Amino acid sequence: MAESNRREFLVNLILGLSVIPGFAWAARHVLRYLVPPKSQRTTEVLLTRLSDLPVGSGREFKGVLGNDLIAARLPSGDVRVFSSICTHLGCHIQWDQVAGNFLCPCHLGRFDTEGKVLAGPPPTPLPSFAVRVSGNDVYVTVPVKEG
């Protein structure tokens, strides 16, 4: 009798434990439906002055509302701003003054001034950010990263 109760208890325990992953999966989906993720909030911030970014130059800006950015001033005078995090394995890219484009020193990935991959292993272009120039001021719109 005791052996039968023990066997029944173990069977019920195993059956009970086997439904936990399914319940967790269902609960996760129900919660995602009930509490959708927050949309990414963006804001425009003053990044630099045109006078600090001469034509043909580039410069990194770390920690702009939690974003690491790199800006380049094209020969036309236009300004482009990208994430300075390489899309390959996350190294910080640099401005290559001689080549006039961006270089990742880790595995020699190279990006043009539109953020497109020119060479090396990066799988995707650099994420870009909207730029607005007002007088001598360069503003960029970036996501607000929390934490």
Ligand code: FES
């Ligand atoms: S991390 Fe940039 S090329 Fe590999």
